[in-house]
Amino acid sequence: MRQANIYIDHQALQYNLNRVRQLAPAAEIVSMVKANAYGHGISESLPALSSTDAFGVACLEEALQIRELGYKHPITLVEGVFSEDEMYVAVRHQLEVVVHHWQQLEWLQQHKQPYIAKGLKVWVKLNSGMNRLGFRFQDIIDIIHALQADGFNCVLTMHFANADVRDHPLNQQQINEFLQVKASCEPILASCCNSAALFQWPELHFDFVRPGIMLYGASPFADQSVTALDLKPVMTFSAAIIALNTVQAGESIGYGSTFTATQDMEIAIVSIGYGDGYPRTFFSQNYVSIQNQPCRVIGRVSMDMIAVEVTGLNVTAGTSVELWGKNRLVDDVAMANGTIGYELLCRLSSRPVRQQQLITDQ
Numbered sequence: 001m002r003q004a005n006i007y008i009d010h011q012a013l014q015y016n017l018n019r020v021r022q023l024a025p026a027a028e029i030v031s032m033v034k035a036n037a038y039g040h041g042i043s044e045s046l047p048a049l050s051s052t053d054a055f056g057v058a059c060l061e062e063a064l065q066i067r068e069l070g071y072k073h074p075i076t077l078v079e080g081v082f083s084e085d086e087m088y089v090a091v092r093h094q095l096e097v098v099v100h101h102w103q104q105l106e107w108l109q110q111h112k113q114p115y116i117a118k119g120l121k122v123w124v125k126l127n128s129g130m131n132r133l134g135f136r137f138q139d140i141i142d143i144i145h146a147l148q149a150d151g152f153n154c155v156l157t158m159h160f161a162n163a164d165v166r167d168h169p170l171n172q173q174q175i176n177e178f179l180q181v182k183a184s185c186e187p188i189l190a191s192c193c194n195s196a197a198l199f200q201w202p203e204l205h206f207d208f209v210r211p212g213i214m215l216y217g218a219s220p221f222a223d224q225s226v227t228a229l230d231l232k233p234v235m236t237f238s239a240a241i242i243a244l245n246t247v248q249a250g251e252s253i254g255y256g257s258t259f260t261a262t263q264d265m266e267i268a269i270v271s272i273g274y275g276d277g278y279p280r281t282f283f284s285q286n287y288v289s290i291q292n293q294p295c296r297v298i299g300r301v302s303m304d305m306i307a308v309e310v311t312g313l314n315v316t317a318g319t320s321v322e323l324w325g326k327n328r329l330v331d332d333v334a335m336a337n338g339t340i341g342y343e344l345l346c347r348l349s350s351r352p353v354r355q356q357q358l359i360t361d362q
Helices: 010-023 034-038 042-049 060-068 084-092 102-110 112-117 137-149 169-184 195-200 330-336 341-346
Strands: 004-008 028-032 054-057 075-077 095-099 121-125 153-157 189-191 235-247 265-270 287-290 293-298 306-309 320-324 353-356
Touching: 004 042, 010 028, 010 042, 010 195, 034 042, 034 341, 042 060, 042 353, 054 060, 060 075, 060 084, 084 095, 084 102, 095 102, 102 112, 121 137, 137 153, 137 169, 153 169, 287 306, 287 330, 320 330, 330 341
Parallel strands: 004 353, 028 054, 054 075, 075 095, 095 121, 121 153, 153 189
Antiparallel strands: 004 235, 235 265, 235 320, 265 306, 287 293, 287 320, 293 306
């Protein structure tokens, strides 16, 4: 059987959730599990997140999957509903919605009585400068006042555009607008911190924090590692060596013959490729980890295979290869490929088998 596996370390996931509690002890935690728990798998990840206060998802389908698994936690649809029919389903399943445009407000009002009766909070989004979703400053105060007058329990929310860059000038603009709206709408609940902001601004934790990438042991910062942030990688993505070749100096390897050996070397062929979600193009040298040793990927990544130099290592067919995990961090693989850890985690295909496993250091 082809060996391409994704192991989810529940102890690491719980450790990272507890790390959020250490950083924001007074806030409730809305654990972001959208995009199949950032590629980790909803069903594989949620048991380790059961002590969270709530979950955050991008769409109704993700929320219903959580309900079908038996979780009764509050769930927030962070993009709201996409039709009036979805609002009916959301209320039925006790899902809280973000409202960020006028039509969503109309749908909310049409379901006002059952929404309020179920004790659901409505999250009202401020567009303070990111310019994706949300109401403008000149509108949102009146909107919140009207909702409060109707009996809705409102949460003021926004999203930072540059929380990973502390001194970016837009950050303070966004903070100022948020605080002005909050002051004008008191008493009101508030939430504005994602993973990066959670580290950057303890004074802005307010009532709810919304950690995402940090839960899964990847860094929200380009210049700070998970080790520096005291987080633990949750996913180990591995495959196996399926063939070994001796390549002589002057011979090339893989499609396009983009790599030519300058000396004799031992090459391992590993059962992984872009069909599994492993990145095809790297801008600086990419590595995997074999027997806790870094081994460079050479030549082009194929759909189902990669070539790795193993000169001097005692390996055989079947030897395990860590593509990313505890030794080769996903953030480092992402940097070598000109992208971010979020993308690599989320774009994994369904071919690698996801497994729940308590992984211990080797």
